[in-house]
Amino acid sequence: MRTSLSAACISTCISLCITLGWLHVPVICAQEVTTSTPATGNSVSEASLPDDPSTSRFPVATPLPSTAGQKVIMESTTQTKTGALFTLDGDVSITTETYLIRADKITYDSDTGDVTAEGHLRVTGGPSQQTISASHGNFNLHTETGRFYDVIGSIGIRTGRKSTVYTVGNPFIFTGRLVVKTGPESFQIFDGTVTSCQLPNPDWRLSSAKFIVENGRATARNTFFRLLNVPVLYLPYVTHPVEAEQRQSGFMVPVFGQSSSKGFILGEEFFLVINRSMDLTVGAEYFSRRGFAQSATFHYKGPGLDFLTAHYSGLLDRGYTPTGGVYTNQGGEDFTVSGRKDVTEHTRAAVDMEYLSSYIYREAFTDNFNQAVASDISSFAYAVHEKNGVIAGLYLDRYQGLKRVASTTQTQQEVRIFHVPSVDLDLMERRIGASKLIFSAENSVATLKRVQSNFTSDISERIDVHPKLSLPLAAFGWDFRPSIGVRDTFYSHSRTPAPIPGATPVELSTSTNRALFEAEAEVRAPVLERTFDTSGFLQRFLGSSVKHTIEPTLKYRFATGVNDFSSILRFDVKDVVADTNEVEYGITQRLFLRPTKSHACGVGETPPEPGTECGGTREGFRWRIAQKRFFNENFGGVVPEPTYVTPVGQAAQPIIRRYVLDSTLDYSGVAFLTEPRGLSPILSEMQLSATEHLDIEWDMNYDTHAGKFTQSNTFVNYHSGNYFGGISHARLNAPGRFTTGTDTSGSGENCTATTTCTSPYSNFSQLRLLVGYGTPTKQGLSLAANVGLDLPHPLITAATTSPIGNTATAVQYATIQTGYNWNCCGFALEYRKFELGPVRNENVYRFNFTLANIGSAGNLRRAERLF
Structure with missing residues (x-):
């Protein structure tokens, strides 16, 4: 009970119930005290409290006048008061605006704010959700300082009646013979341990004679790292993060591994917190067979969708000489940057660019197979303003494509295309007045350049204007959309007319103009549908019913006016427009399945029981078949006879x-x-x-x-x-x-x-x-494997029966990973193989040992795991 239950009638009723034997309850005393810092006095006299509350036949509920300061609510089985000193005994709890203190017995001075507790002391609260459990101790409510003995504590964990809730991603758990709390967010731990694992048997812990916790981290000297309660490492100085949202600068766990082509691998990284929104990671690795590799990664996260990420990697390769071969150097550099900035509600800028000095470098040293075999690099940066259906943009682009790999008999062939820049002005579809006509346009002015092994163009200008007029019609479920448009493209340079591909192209300073007329018509018939009820065995796979829909499509396109296709320089899709007279026809079939159990879920809701689905149906099958018929079979003479x-x-x-x-x-x-x-x-x-x-x-x-x-x-x-x-x-x-x-x-x-x-x-x-x-977070064993195979596909020549091409199955890459996770630490082991022709034939052995709230040791990164 609290002081609000001090009315005479309630006291009389409770006293009568106890007297008649109808009610048997322990005596609980509650007080609500308002203190200042410090309190100047108390209006409750000692005589107003029972001399021996333990003999009282009813709970004490004495209201105290409110004064300025912090409210303190005291609850206990018995209470006595002498001046400003309260003595509370039996299931005691003191609640303030910041902390909750529980113990078997507590002495509280309302003037000084001192709390002395004995027996099962537990203090919870504070800005970082602190919990301290101790045998006894003292605590000052005003200064939030104190001493606690035989402590088990945590930061970032909220313990309820049935479960433990981690309020932060990396909880901080500690034990100590003595904990001295020196401030609201700082304390010292003597003869203690820290960990992120569940007690009483943590997977790992750091033990030291003294830990100092302040400014969001714990530091200690002469520390032992214990794994499964076995001391495995001595650390002369160690830091451990306490606040999950406050990152710490420092050296990362060293990286080491083994590779058949790189040799022994040893590396280190340093993580620098620049401010709340930016960080930088720089590192270096030593390959005993190849040399030094360096890397750097920068992150920025701004308001809304704003961000910037940059990454650099490079290798100073000392090279190698294969048996009977020639000296080979596969070093290089790779730099990527991506970002976005929303200037206003309607204006934004973005960048996604990459510079690669050598394809061989990426093929030989990247750990990602898809990246190792990628032959194209597209880089762009743009700024765009969108408002009222008008889109204005400034666009810069660099395309780099590898068309032929260098070998002993041929040189490398590479193409680079630049838009420096392109200014676009597009009009979204809009009605013309009150009519059904819809007008749209795509317009651009671009500065272009192309570089390849046998050809380098001068900087060329291109002006492209493409307005379009459409008339959407609908009747009886049929949709019909005819449209007409013109496209005029001006080029400041041209090339010698020749079949493509043909001899080496020759650029001309002569301008050329391409005027195109086009007409289109698209017809969509009503969707044909029918619902079938299922029964028996089919219900297990198809649900209670199946809806079958058929969607036919028909699209006609006519374009004419391209009379000089072979004289136009090639930069992008705008330059491969040709005369055509074609029709595209197709059909799409879908099966929508209704589960046996369905539930109409609201936004953000989940089905009420397993086996149900929101919405009641899902698309189980889709099959689209389409083909084009070309009436102009040579596309205006662009495609000649062989x-x-x-x-x-x-x-x-x-x-x-x-x-x-x-x-x-x-x-x-x-x-x-x-x-x-x-x-x-x-x-x-x-x-x-x-x-x-x-x-x-x-x-x-x-x-x-x-x-x-x-x-x-x-x-x-x-x-x-x-x-x-x-x-x-x-x-x-x-x-x-x-x-x-x-x-x-x-x-x-x-x-x-x-x-x-x-x-x-x-x-x-x-x-x-x-x-x-398994999964990366699953406790216990996880195992996964993948492989990429180049299957046989030989060709038989006409002159001989000897096959050419691939005649046997070849392994391009293979990976086997296994891992085991305990409560808050895990170990993963990987074997990876790359076989990419003469450039790379490598066997890699990697591992990773992860400690919650500490980091990872090894060279197997989390993003590269198969499970």
Whole structure:
């Protein structure tokens, strides 16, 4: 009870109940005291309290007058008071605006704020949610200082009746024979330990004669690091973070490992906190076989979506000489920067740029396979203003593409394209007055440059104006949208007209202008749908009902006016526009599944029980099939009939040439033409979500002209609880990147072994496998493995029965990882293999030992884990 229950009627009722034996309760006394700092007095006289409250037959509830200062609420079984000194006994609790103090017995001086407690002392509260459990101690409520004995304490943990809640990401737990609290957020721990693990048996802890906790960190000298209660490391000086939101500068845990190509690896990093929004990490690694590698990473996080991240890596390679080979140096530098700045509500700027000095450097030393084999680098920076349907932007771009890898018989071929800059002005679709006509426009002025091994252009200007007028119509469920537009593009420079690809291009200072008229019409029929009820065995997979929808599409496009395609320099998609007369037709089928149990969840809500879903339905299957019919089969003469060469002693054979046009650029996986044709490959995109745990996708192109699959990608992904797995297969069988080659069959597939045959075909088949158990945070064992295989796809030449190309399965990369997590520490071990031709054949052994709230030791980073 508190002082508000001091009314005479309530006291009389309680006294009567106890007298009659109807109520048996322990005597609980409650006081609410308002103190100043310090309190000047107390209006309650000693005579107003019972001489021996333990013999009182009713709880004491004495109201005290309020004075300025902190409110203190005292609750206990018995209470006595002498002047400003309160003596509380039996399940005592003192509550202030900041702290809650519990103990078996407490003496409290309301004038000085001193609290002396004995037996099961527990103090909780403070700005950082401190908890101190001790056998006895004293504490001053005004200065928030005190001494505590036989202590178990924590910062950042809130303990409830049924659970322990971590209020911060990295809790700080400590024990000590004596803890001296020197301020609200500072104290000293004598003969103690600190850890982030659950007591009483932490996985790791630091032990020292004295820890000093202040300014958001704990420091100590002559410290022992204990793992599973075994001392494993002596540290002359150590710091440990206390506040999760306050980062600390300092050296990171050293990195070390082993690699067959790098040798022994030893590295160190330093983390610098610049301010609340910025930090910098710099480091260096020593490779015993190659030399020194250096790195630096900068992070900035501003208000809203503003951010800036920069990363630099480099290697001073001493090089190596393979057996019977020549000296090879694979050193280089890689610098990336990305960021965004919202200037106003309608204006923002962004950057995503990379500088790579050598493709060989990245292929030889990156730990990411997809990055190691990437041959394109796109860098851009832009500023854009969007308001009232008008988009104005300033755009800078640099494209760097590796088209041919250097070898002993050929030089490296690389293309670099620059937009320095491009100024864009686009008008979003808007109605013209009260009519149904919709007007839009895309306009740009660009300064361009192209550099490649056999050609370097001067800086060229391009002005592109593209207005468009549309009229959307709808009736009886049908949607019809015809549109017309014109496109005028001016180029300050041109090139000598020649078939593409052909001889070495020659740039001309003569300007050229391309005027294009285009017309489009898109028709969408009403969606056909039907719902089927399921029963019996099918309900386990399809749910209670299935809705089947069919969505046919038809789109016609006509463009004319490109009379000088071969004289236009190539910089981006705007420069591959050609005459066309085509129609695209397709059909999309979907299956929507309704689970047996469904629930209509609100925003942010979760289903009420396992097995239910919000919304009641999900898309379980989607299959799109489409094809294009070209009525202008040579695209206004841009794609000529194939030319032939006649090798000595052989029949005439076609030269394979590739032509990239806007009609196929974003439509097919094989975005080029090799000869005039009336039909595009059949495009098929199929996705199946058979269950909540299984996803399947198959995308493919089937060329009816060549009678084969030119491209096929298959993906299967399974996940259930801690188990996961995946398989993917990629197949490409199409004309290659280069322009020369011979073919005796006429299909472009069988290349003769002559000097004129220079990679006429891109023909590969690759398989990826992934299987695993566990997660990075799962306690216990986790295991995962993946592998990338280059499958056999040999070609048989016409002149001989000897196969060429890949005749056996080759491993491109493989990884095996295993790990074990305890309560707050974990260990992971990895073997990784790279086999990337003559550039890289490496076996890497890596490990990682992680301590909660401390860091990681080793060279296996968290982002590179398979599980």
